[in-house]
Amino acid sequence: MDFGLSPDQVLLKQAIRRWLETECPTTRVRAIMESDGGHDPRLWEGLAELGVPGLQVPAAHGGSGLELLDVALAAEELGWCCTPGPFLACALATAALVASGNAEAGARWLPAIARGRAIVTFALGEEGDEWDAARLATRARGGALSGRKPLVPYAAIADAILVAAEDGDGPGLWLVEGGARGLGVTPLKGTDMTRRVAAVELEATPGTKIAAGRAAIDRARDAGLVLLAADAYGGARRCLDMTVKYALTREQFGEPIGTFQAVKHQLADLAADLDPALSLWWYAAHAYDHIPERAERHAAIAKAHLTDLYDRAARVATELHGGIGFTWEYDLHLWFRRAVFDRAFLGEATYHRLRAAELAGW
Amino acid sequence: MNLEYSAEYEDFRAQVRRFLAEQWSAGDAARQPDPDGMAAFAGAVPTDERATAFRLKAIERGYLYRHVPRRYGGGEQPPDPLKATLIAEEFRRARAPHEMVGQGPSMLVPTLLEHGTEAQKERFIPGTLLGKIRWCQGYSEPGAGSDLASLRTRAVLEGDAWVVSGQKIWTSSARESDWMFALVRTEPDRPKHDGISYLLIDMRTPGIEVRPLRQMTGDADFNEVFLDQVRVPAENLVGKRGQGWVVSRSTLKHERALIGGSHLTRRTFDGLVMLARALEVRGRPAIQDPVVRSRLVELEARLFANEYQGYRLLTLSARGEEPGLAALVMKLASTTLGYDIAKLAMEVIGDRALLAPGEPNAPAMGLFGTAYMWSLGVLIAGGTANIQRNIIAERGLGLPRDSRK
Numbered sequence: 001m002d003f004g005l006s007p008d009q010v011l012l013k014q015a016i017r018r019w020l021e022t023e024c025p026t027t028r029v030r031a032i033m034e035s036d037g038g039h040d041p042r043l044w045e046g047l048a049e050l051g052v053p054g055l056q057v058p059a060a061h062g063g064s065g066l067e068l069l070d071v072a073l074a075a076e077e078l079g080w081c082c083t084p085g086p087f088l089a090c091a092l093a094t095a096a097l098v099a100s101g102n103a104e105a106g107a108r109w110l111p112a113i114a115r116g117r118a119i120v121t122f123a124l125g126e127e128g129d130e131w132d133a134a135r136l137a138t139r140a141r142g143g144a145l146s147g148r149k150p151l152v153p154y155a156a157i158a159d160a161i162l163v164a165a166e167d168g169d170g171p172g173l174w175l176v177e178g179g180a181r182g183l184g185v186t187p188l189k190g191t192d193m194t195r196r197v198a199a200v201e202l203e204a205t206p207g208t209k210i211a212a213g214r215a216a217i218d219r220a221r222d223a224g225l226v227l228l229a230a231d232a233y234g235g236a237r238r239c240l241d242m243t244v245k246y247a248l249t250r251e252q253f254g255e256p257i258g259t260f261q262a263v264k265h266q267l268a269d270l271a272a273d274l275d276p277a278l279s280l281w282w283y284a285a286h287a288y289d290h291i292p293e294r295a296e297r298h299a300a301i302a303k304a305h306l307t308d309l310y311d312r313a314a315r316v317a318t319e320l321h322g323g324i325g326f327t328w329e330y331d332l333h334l335w336f337r338r339a340v341f342d343r344a345f346l347g348e349a350t351y352h353r354l355r356a357a358e359l360a361g362w
Numbered sequence: 363m364n365l366e367y368s369a370e371y372e373d374f375r376a377q378v379r380r381f382l383a384e385q386w387s388a389g390d391a392a393r394q395p396d397p398d399g400m401a402a403f404a405g406a407v408p409t410d411e412r413a414t415a416f417r418l419k420a421i422e423r424g425y426l427y428r429h430v431p432r433r434y435g436g437g438e439q440p441p442d443p444l445k446a447t448l449i450a451e452e453f454r455r456a457r458a459p460h461e462m463v464g465q466g467p468s469m470l471v472p473t474l475l476e477h478g479t480e481a482q483k484e485r486f487i488p489g490t491l492l493g494k495i496r497w498c499q500g501y502s503e504p505g506a507g508s509d510l511a512s513l514r515t516r517a518v519l520e521g522d523a524w525v526v527s528g529q530k531i532w533t534s535s536a537r538e539s540d541w542m543f544a545l546v547r548t549e550p551d552r553p554k555h556d557g558i559s560y561l562l563i564d565m566r567t568p569g570i571e572v573r574p575l576r577q578m579t580g581d582a583d584f585n586e587v588f589l590d591q592v593r594v595p596a597e598n599l600v601g602k603r604g605q606g607w608v609v610s611r612s613t614l615k616h617e618r619a620l621i622g623g624s625h626l627t628r629r630t631f632d633g634l635v636m637l638a639r640a641l642e643v644r645g646r647p648a649i650q651d652p653v654v655r656s657r658l659v660e661l662e663a664r665l666f667a668n669e670y671q672g673y674r675l676l677t678l679s680a681r682g683e684e685p686g687l688a689a690l691v692m693k694l695a696s697t698t699l700g701y702d703i704a705k706l707a708m709e710v711i712g713d714r715a716l717l718a719p720g721e722p723n724a725p726a727m728g729l730f731g732t733a734y735m736w737s738l739g740v741l742i743a744g745g746t747a748n749i750q751r752n753i754i755a756e757r758g759l760g761l762p763r764d765s766r767k
Contacts (some may be wrong), residue, residue, distance in 0.1 A: 001367045001444055003673035004681065069363060244759050259762045261748075264755035271754055272691040272698070279670035280663060286363050298666070305663035350656050357655035362635065 003282070005073070013073050019050055020081040026331045029194065032084040033334075037187070038196035039085055039119075039157055047083075048116025053090050056098065056223075061110035068095075068223055069285040072230035079234025079342075082334045084194035086154040088345075091227055092122035096162045096173060096220035100211035105175055109160060118159040122220055123149040123200055124346070131221070131347040133214035138165035144182075144204040145174055151345070155198040156187040163200075163207060164217045171214040174207035181206060192341035194334065222296055224346050225303035226288060229281040232306040232342045235335045236274055236313035242332065243267060243317040250322075263320060270309075270316055277306055297359040304349035304356070310339040365673070371444055378425065378452045385419055386458040413459040414492050425449050426461050427491050430471065435488030443679040464535070466490040466497030470543050473560070473612040477601040486541075486562070500530040500544030500563065500587060501610070508749050510545070511554045511607060515589060517546040517561060523593040524548070524561060526569075529586065532743075536572045536585035539565055549604045560606035562598040569593070579735045624669045627700055630733060631665055634658070634707045637726055641710060648710045657706055664699045668692070687758040694750040697741045704734040 005013075023046055032040045047053065055071045057063020064070070071091055078087055090113055097106050097113075097120075112118035125131050126138065127150055138147025145165055155161055161183075163174045176183060184201035211217075244267060247258030257263050284302035287294045314336040318325040325332045343349060367375065390412065420426045421437045428446060430436020439445075453460045461467055471490055474483050489495035506513040515528025526546055536542070542563045549557035563570075569592040574582035601609035635658065638649040648654050671688065678685045707730040708715050719728030741747050755761040 001371065001447075001673075002364050002677050002680075003670065004363065004677040006363070240759075244761065247761060256762055258755075259764050261752070261764060264759075264761050264764075265748065265751040267759055267761070268694070268751035268754035271687060271759060272694040272750075273664070275687050275691045276664070276667035276671040276695050279674045280667040282363070282674075283666070283670045286365070290365075301659060301663045301666065304659065305667070353656040353659035354652060356659045356662075360659075362639070362649050362655060362658070 003279070009070060009073055012070065013077055015050060016052065016074055016077040017080065019046065020077065020083055024081060024083055026082065026334065029082050029084055029334060033193040037157055038190075038193060039154065043083075044085055044119075045116050047085070047087070048114070051114075052087065053094075053116055054114030056091070056094050057110045057114040058098065058106075061106060061114065063110065063114040067285070068226055068288040069282065071223070072226055072281065072285040075227040075230040076234035079231035079338070080238045082194055082235065082238070082331075082338055086119050086121070086157070088195060088224065088227060088231070089121035089153040089158070090119060092153075092220050092224045093120035093160075093162050095223035096122055096216050097210070099216040099219035100173055101216075102210040105208070105210045109175075112159075119154060119157050120160045120162065121152055121154050121158045122162045122164075122224075123152040123155065124164045124217060124221060125149065125151055129347070129351070131351070133164055133171045133217040133221075136164055136166050136171060138163065138202065140165045140167040140172070140174055140207065140209065143206060143208070145176065145202040145207045146204055147202050149200040149202075151188075151197045152185075152200045153195055153197055153345070155185045155200050156196065158185075161200065162210070162220075163202065165207075167209075169212055171217060172209055173211040173216050175210050176202070176205055176207040190341070192337040194338055195341050195345075218296065221346060222288060222299040225299040225352070226281060226285045228342045228345060229284065229299075229302040229306035232310035232339065233274070233278055233281055235338050235342070236270075236306070236310040239310075239313040239317035239332070239335050240267065240270055240274060243320050246321055257320075266316055266320060270313055274309055274313065277309055281306055297356050300352040300356045300359070303346070304352040307339070307343040308349045311343055314339040367444070367448070371448060374445055375448050375452060378449055381420070381423055381425070382452060382456040382458055385416055386456055390416075390458070414494075417459050417492060420453075420458075421491070425453075427467075430475065430487065430491065434475075434483050435491050443676055447676060462491065462493045464497065465499045465543075466495065466541075469499065470497050473543070473600060473609060476612045477560075477609045479597075481597070482562070482600065495541060496535065496539045498533050498536045498539035498542045498565070498585075498587075500533060500542045500546075502532045503529060504531050508746055511558065513545055513547060513558065515544070515546045516550070517548050517559065517594070519548070519596065520593075522596045524559075524596060524599070526561065526563065526589045526592040526594055529588050531575070531584075531586050533572075533585045533587050534583060536565070536587050537574065541565060542587070543600075545606050545610055548606075552604060555607045556604055558606040559603050560600040560609040561594055562600060563589075563592065563594050567592050567594065577739065579732055579739075624665065624672060624696065627665060627668065627696060627703065630700065630703050630707075631661060633726070634661075634703055634710070634730075637707060637730070638710050641712075641714075641725055643710070643712055654706075654710060661699065661703055661706060664695070664702075668696055668699065671695075687754070690754050690758040693745065694747055694754065697737070697747065701737040701741055704730060704737040708734050 024043060051064055052074050054063035055066045055074060059065035094113055097110055109118060109120055113120055126136060145163055159178045161176045163176050165174055182203040182205040186199045188197050188199060190197050247263055248256050250257050281302045284298035287298045318332055318336060321332060324330050424437040424439045427436035428439035432438045467490055471487055474487055486495060501510060503513050503515060517524040517526045542565055544561050544563055545558050546561055547557050548559040569590045571588040573586045575584040575586050576582045577584060638654055639647055641648045675685050675689055711725050711730060714725050717724035717728060719732050721728060756763055
């Protein structure tokens with residue numbers, strides 16, 4: 001019985017945090033954010049040297065073969081540092097490739113993902129806030145895909161896109177290579193400029209079916225939900241820490257504002273909700289690999305709960321900073337915007353709560 | 363991360379189960395109150411001869427009162443929070459008498475172990491552990507609630523006795539208690555925290571009057587205790603004179619069964635789900651309403667978080683690490699959750715919330731109405747929510763103390 005991190009997991013977190021604090025302070029975050037693609041290949045190479053994109057890639061394919069919890073710990077650190085780039089896109093694609101069990105696709109793409117040489121993303125959601133694999137409009141016929149995926153992370157720089165679609169046998173997963181015929185990718189201006197999205201149009205685009213049924217899609221979605229929860233925790237924790245620091249130094253009425261109970265109590269309430277929520281996403285990540293009967297529901301609950309809290313943390317932090325928190329110059333809005341992404345991507349909190357109610361048999 | 367117990371601990375669990383199978387029969391269990399039921403919530407713990415005989419055997423085996431030395435009637439075992447948790451789980455499953463709950467075992471015993479004289483330990487601890495000596499706590503006063511150190515009950519040394527006069531309030535079980543451990547002011551000239559002493563007062567002493575205090579639920583679970591020239595032998599002072607504030611801060615440092623804090627909340631939540639399935643609102647079961655479904659999941663997320671936080675605290679404790687913020691937030695997190703669960707239950711009940719407990723048509727016998735009121739009681743008791751927020755902000759987040767003197 002040990003519900004805590006191993007020494008290796010603690011080291012992993014520390015290594016990522018230290019590296020990001022040196023290599024990617026918010027000045028660099030802003031530079032990447034304001035660049036065209038929202039991606040800095042050198043930063044991604046550095047993260048690949050640390051082993052980040054290969055954490056869940058099986059050892060046979062050149063990765064570390066670790067569990068979702070380890071990936072989520074990395075997500076927490078990237079969330080804390082507000083690191084821009086295709087981490088989530090690649091993690092979703094990796095989870096989908098692993099879950100597909102497709103040896104050929106795995107051998108071709110997983111080693112490249114682990115080394116940071118290939119960006120692969122995952123296209124699930126469709127028009128109308130639709131994230132359910134059973135209700136997709138994208139169709140596959142005779143190895144050609146047609147449809148539209150309006151919000152795909154980092155599709156504009158992807159070497160391959162895993163597309164959830166439907167053929168005569170129901171839902172399945174297809175692999176479409178970057179630059180394929182009939183593939184149109186339009187980069188979009190996003191609220192969160194640290195995780196870019198693009199609209200993907202498929203017009204009789206050639207694709208290889210790598211998994212039949214919805215299992216691999218759902219599995220990737222569940223991994224994504226846990227990783228968003230972890231990113232949200234990291235970001236929310238950062239908002240809390242920044243605000244505590246600010247409350248200790250900012251003086252009004254002759255005292256640090258952290259002396260005032262109104263300020264203290266808002267922060268204490270946030271801490272009281274946030275600290276136990278860490279245990280919720282840890283458990284959801286652990287369940288993904290070890291408690292299959294609880295994995296799907298816990299992923300949904302963790303995503304809904306943590307992204308809701310992140311939104312609140314970002315709002316409370318901004319409010320307590322006062323005017324400075326509302327400026328472009330101050331960094332808080334980076335996390336505020338990231339919270340919007342975590343909340344909206346893969347489906348809103350209420351959508352996942354209603355799924356969790358369904359999964360409970362209520 | 364591993365949620366299974368190792369072979370060593372599973373062996374230990376098997377030993378505990380064998381012991382329970384030999385010493386505590388199904389017939390015994392049937393006579394016990396449900397460990398998660400309302401009676402247990404109200405502190406009803408069996409102290410009959412059968413329970414006492416069983417407890418003595420369990421202490422002998424080192425299963426109960428593991429932090430208390432054998433010479434004071436304890437089980438005396440090296441600290442091991444995992445074993446303590448396994449024991450609690452197995453005793454609960456068998457509905458076997460566990461350690462006594464209440465303020466004697468949880469507050470007085472640790473205090474005596476740390477600050478008591480040899481004579482005080484020998485006299486009071488063994489009986490307290492078996493429920494033979496029942497205690498109430500004399501801390502709060504009408505003018506000293508959150509600001510406890512401003513208490514005014516006076517004790518003056520006259521010869522070999524302290525003469526105590528004043529008033530205590532919110533005293534649970536004062537009518538059923540044999541003794542009270544109390545904070546009294548012995549040094550009126552000293553700054554407020556320095557002038558307080560910790561006294562053990564026999565509740566049968568002349569000059570004590572206990573008046574039931576009826577709370578908002580209509581029942582009287584608390585009391586007021588009036589003390590008028592009550593003579594307390596000088597040897598009943600615990601710790602040094604004027605050191606009572608420090609003495610009263612002693613807590614169980616050794617080990618605690620840390621899983622289980624959320625049992626009652628889980629039970630209330632499951633009860634709410636049953637209620638929402640059973641109750642029709644405008645022609646369909648309440649649980650089919652998407653707003654109710656979403657809010658139930660919202661509440662269950664917090665419940666899961668608190669339950670798994672219990673695993674995390676247990677692990678920190680087993681590793682000998684300081685829990686810090688993780689432990690400080692738990693009272694606020696669990697009491698606010700309890701309040702929100704009860705509040706949703708009241709909404710699901712809808713207009714039938716107009717019916718009081720005991721009214722035959724009240725859903726779930728009106729228990730949720732009582733639970734709704736009690737959810738506020740526990741939010742206040744033992745340090746109000748706002749006091750918890752101060753503690754979290756100051757000790758957990760490192761924000762400055764405010765200008766309280």
